[in-house]
Amino acid sequence: MKCYALTDVGRERSNNQDSFAYKTVGDCLICVVCDGMGGAAGGGIASTIAKDIYMSELQKKLREYSEHEDTEGAPETIVPRLMREAVTASNSFTYTLSVGDPSLKGMGTTLVSVVLYKDKLYFCNVGDSRAYGFFDGTPVQITKDHSYVQELIDRGRISENDAASNPQRNIITRAVGVEETVRADTFVMSMRSAEYVLLCTDGLSNYLSGEDMKKIIYQPSELLSFERKVQCLVDLANSRGGADNITALLIGVRAL
Helix, strand or coil: CEEEEEEECCCCCCCCCEEEEEEEECCEEEEEEEEEECCCCHHHHHHHHHHHHHHHHHHHHHHHHHHCHHHHCCHHHHHHHHHHHHHHHHHHHHHHHHHHCHHHCCCEEEEEEEEEECCEEEEEEECCCEEEEEECCEEEECCCCCEHHHHHHHCCCCCHHHHCCCCCCCCECCCECCCCCCCCEEEEEECCCEEEEEEECHHHHCCCCHHHHHHHHCCCCCCCCHHHHHHHHHHHHHHCCCCCCEEEEEEECCCC
């Protein structure tokens, strides 16, 4: 299993409000990507705090669970719950900070995460940062955006093709730290046919389709190293506009 990530300021922003982290804890690999919003400094602070609190809480909870798995319950039930609890902790801390400091009012962040544990992939998201899975060569968007444009798609008001050019595509309907509570979505999938997992901010997904990602990710390692594949994803997003910060975190699920 391999994991590598890059974040880039893009071509139009003066500062980078994205953040990421990944860590192996016992039998688990935990990965998270956040995309901050709110003011010159607030977004970067929200993104960093939410990422740090989420990782700290989830590491602790998963470590405790792995020691008592036989009595606590099946991972398919417990791990998603622990991920949601870690999001709740991130949200509470970030929200409390924002309401206590006028300069940080309204700050928030997206959050997308994956946990690889035993034979399953566990996903969690708030906002419009995404998780993609690549199964036997097929790209699949795992998470569903919490955005105004996604709501229009769900209501049949616009098509998926129209969404890419919709001027309101950056309006998100859920974020960590903006309100006192937030609800995260979780998904569980088998790792059996999974080859890669990609977590990314909308600075990447706004410019690259799943097929674009696949063409780079599945290049032979003799032509592109694992790390260069991540760099090429970021470079392609920049070459197509780079209007936002860009973060890509790639996991090679199988031994490569």
